[in-house]
Amino acid sequence: MRKITVIGTGYVGLVSGTCFAEVGNRVICCDVDERKINMLRRGEVPIYEPGLDEMIARNTEKERLFFTTEVGEAIESSDIIYIAVGTPMSETGEADMRYVMQAAKKIGEHLNRYKIIVNKSTVPVGTGELVREVVQANKKYPWIGFDVVSNPEFLREGSAISDCMNMDRAVIGSDSEEAAAVIAELHEPFRTNIFKTDLESAEMIKYAANTFLATKISFINAIANICERVGANVVHVAEGMGLDSRIGGKFCRRASATAAPASRRIRTRWLISRTRRATISNCSNRSSARTTANGTLCWTS
Ligand SMILES: NC(=O)C1=CN([C@@H]2O[C@H](COP(=O)(O)OP(=O)(O)OC[C@H]3O[C@@H](n4cnc5c(N)ncnc54)[C@H](O)[C@@H]3O)[C@@H](O)[C@H]2O)C=CC1
Ligand SMILES: O=C(O)[C@H]1O[C@H](OP(=O)(O)OP(=O)(O)OC[C@H]2O[C@@H](n3ccc(=O)[nH]c3=O)[C@H](O)[C@@H]2O)[C@H](O)[C@@H](O)[C@@H]1O
Incomplete structure (x- = not known):
């Protein structure tokens, strides 16, 4: 059982967080959107995805899945932090990275012990390095270490649960063998092909x-x-x-x-x-x- 926090409870964060809980982990899904989190706390699901309601209800009841707007506290109480915030297209066609950067800053500010920071959002190559810099620059306790991993998401809306529980492959990119091994182990219950590589290759x-x-x-x-x-x-x-x-x-x-x-x-x-x-x-x-x-x-x- 791993302690996981997912930052961003949108399509990807909610589905993958729920699937990680389903296979036995303790997962906190956090979001800055109070309305969304309040709905989830009442047992209402903001998106329609076949099978998701039941899975959320089951894991909430078993106290493996939690929802909060307290992003800092959620970061502090987990060892693996997934970033799953939106990266919408900007006017000029580029990925709007402001939410990823906000999440990285928050992680730095709340890095109270060693953590593995995993990026699931779809981001330009080099973002993992940038996240590392932002976390490093915002650390309250300079001696605390962390690793950065890229674990991109391939699910499709409409078949997200099935895509997640029966994923074709899990791409895991990191310069830390230990961190990659932990994320690979996290995917073992999904009985999928694990493809390990470096950070930039995973992003690419x-x-x-x-x-x-x-x-x-x-x-x-x-x-x-x-x-x-x-x-x-x-x-x-x-x-x-x-x-x-x-x-x-x-x-x-x-x-x-x-x-x-x-x-x-x-x-x-x-x-x-x-x-x-x-x-x-x-x-x-x-x-x-x-x-x-x-x-x-x-x-x-
Ligand atoms: N929707 C899809 O089918 C897929 C999406 N992706 C990628 O995954 C990422 C997430 O996509 P979606 O889940 O669809 O986006 P979404 O827009 O549904 O959800 C993003 C969530 O992040 C929250 N958020 C933003 N800033 C935050 C912060 N600083 N702290 C906490 N929460 C914050 C928002 O309130 C929102 O609820 C994007 O990069 C997207 O390209 C990847 C594969 C499939
Ligand atoms: O990075 C992202 O944000 C996401 O982008 C895509 O998702 P998306 O493009 O939103 O939607 P898809 O489900 O891949 O395709 C949607 C569109 O393609 C159309 N399509 C699909 C298949 C096909 O053969 N022909 C076709 O026209 C569908 O009708 C639909 O309009 C990917 O599916 C996700 O894995 C992904 O990572």
Whole structure:
């Protein structure tokens, strides 16, 4: 049994926190949103996800799952701190990092003993290093140590519980073998493939996976346009193509003509922008990093 605090009780934080409790850990889900936490305390679930209500009720009753707005206290009482706050797209297409930075600052201020800080939010490459710097700069007790791990999330809304309990793989990136081993052990009950790597590679895996999925949909959309012109059936083409094990049939469904293509296009642009940023941000060569007034990440060398 591990003592875990999840900062950010949104889609990802609530689902993954509940799943960690389900497999026997003591989990505190905290959030700055009082309305959300009050709902959860009353047994109301702010999102619809099949099976989530029952799982929350079961784990709350067994006193393995708690909800609070006292983020500092929640940090102090756990050994593993997950960051699962939002990283929405800013006006310029970059990830808005202000919430991650707020969480890192809070962790530093409440670092009362050694802790493993795990980032689950989708963040640009180099964020783990930045979190380390922010925690270090805000530590009240300079002698207390900590490690940083990247453990990106791959769940999909609508099948989040199943995606979490039966995850394809857990990507664990850290420069500390001991910390990575603890997070790997945490995932043992999920009987999944554990993929251990360094911090930056784990962060990049998340971006590469998201971008690849977007590429698959863009590709099938382009094929669909050709199919229309030549009188072919894109559903059959995708199915026939996907039967090749090198290709695979998943994420080969043409985006619908209404909302999906637009949102997918925006998401793709966002990913490209994030990936470009990831490429130009050379973590090892930079001397410092900061967030701008609007919360976007910026390296200075
Ligand atoms: N929703 C999804 O399907 C997936 C999302 N992700 C990523 O996971 C991250 C979280 O996403 P969601 O859960 O969907 O976001 P969300 O917007 O549903 O939840 C984020 C939560 O963090 C809270 N928060 C913000 N600042 C805080 C702070 N300083 N202290 C405590 N709580 C704070 C907010 O009040 C909110 O409840 C994002 O980076 C997202 O890109 C990754 C995989 C899947
Ligand atoms: O980082 C994030 O924030 C998240 O981004 C994605 O989530 P998202 O893009 O929000 O949604 P998906 O469920 O991946 O895809 C949604 C859209 O793609 C469309 N789609 C999906 C599959 C397909 O074959 N064709 C297609 O058009 C769906 O209809 C839907 O509109 C990923 O699924 C998450 O793992 C993730 O990490």
